[in-house]
Amino acid sequence: MIIVIEGSDQAGKKTQSELLAQTLKARKIRTKIFSFPDYTTPLGKEIDNFLHGKRKFPPQVIHCLLAANRWEKLQEIKKAHSENSVLIMNRYYQSNLVYGVVNNLNLKWLQNLDEGLPKADLVIVLDVSQKESFSRKRSKRDKFEKDRKFLEQISKTYRKLAKKLDWKLVDASRTKEDVHQSIMEILSKKIAKL
Numbered sequence: 363m364i365i366v367i368e369g370s371d372q373a374g375k376k377t378q379s380e381l382l383a384q385t386l387k388a389r390k391i392r393t394k395i396f397s398f399p400d401y402t403t404p405l406g407k408e409i410d411n412f413l414h415g416k417r418k419f420p421p422q423v424i425h426c427l428l429a430a431n432r433w434e435k436l437q438e439i440k441k442a443h444s445e446n447s448v449l450i451m452n453r454y455y456q457s458n459l460v461y462g463v464v465n466n467l468n469l470k471w472l473q474n475l476d477e478g479l480p481k482a483d484l485v486i487v488l489d490v491s492q493k494e495s496f497s498r499k500r501s502k503r504d505k506f507e508k509d510r511k512f513l514e515q516i517s518k519t520y521r522k523l524a525k526k527l528d529w530k531l532v533d534a535s536r537t538k539e540d541v542h543q544s545i546m547e548i549l550s551k552k553i554a555k556l
Contacts, residue, residue: 364443364480365549366451368460369488370516373534374541378488379452381542382549386448394442397452398432405431421465428458429475439480449480456485460523464515484552485527486545487520488534 365382367375379395386393401410409427411417419427432439432455443449455476462472524531532544 363447363483364449364451364454366454366456366482366485367488367545368453368456368485368520368529369490369534370513370520373488373490374538375452375488377538378486378534378541378545379450381538382545383450385542385546391448392446393448393450394446395450395452396435396439396442396454398435398454398457399428400431400435403431403434405434421462421467425458425462425465425467425472426475428461429455432476432479436479443480451482454482454485455479456482456487456523456527456529460516460519463519463523464512484549485524485529486548487524487529487531488541489517489521489531490534 367379367382369375376397379397383393383395399409400406405427408417409424409431412419412424412427439449458475459469459472463469520529521531523529530548532541532548534541
């Protein structure tokens with residue numbers, strides 16, 4: 363099973379991915395986490411340079427790079443998928459759809475960039491207000507994180523695509539324990555249907 367934890371900046375994706383992995387491992391379920399973008403790869407370094415103003419790319423190019431960053435990890439994802447019951451993705455191709463749509467790119471075109479990657483079985487979007495997101499950020503912000511208006515569009519687009527593509531929304535403005543509890547309830551319902 364592939365579970366994706368999505369959401370805008372500082373929604374708690376890393377925290378919730380780790381809590382979910384700990385809970386599953388405590389239940390003897392083999393689990394591995396992947397985080398995207400993966401800045402350790404050659405393309406990941408280019409993405410990092412773009413996000414911190416060291417490189418310029420048109421929207422089409424950066425969204426192709428973000429997709430290619432996932433393709434760079436394909437063999438690793440497949441291997442982990444065969445060895446683990448659950449893969450947790452701290453962001454996956456869904457964020458490329460959301461950010462791409464906000465950058466005025468075609469949804470179908472964006473979806474085609476990741477056609478062939480292992481599909482998500484469950485997508486959970488951590489929904490948090492931009493005010494909350496900004497109050498949580500302590501370190502330096504990247505190109506996307508600095509623009510409040512852009513981030514408001516990101517949140518709206520996550521909600522819109524969640525409805526359209528059957529992603530589950532979780533109110534992430536609550537305590538991390540409450541958010542984790544909601545994620546576990548969604549996961550239990552999903553497993554019950556399998």
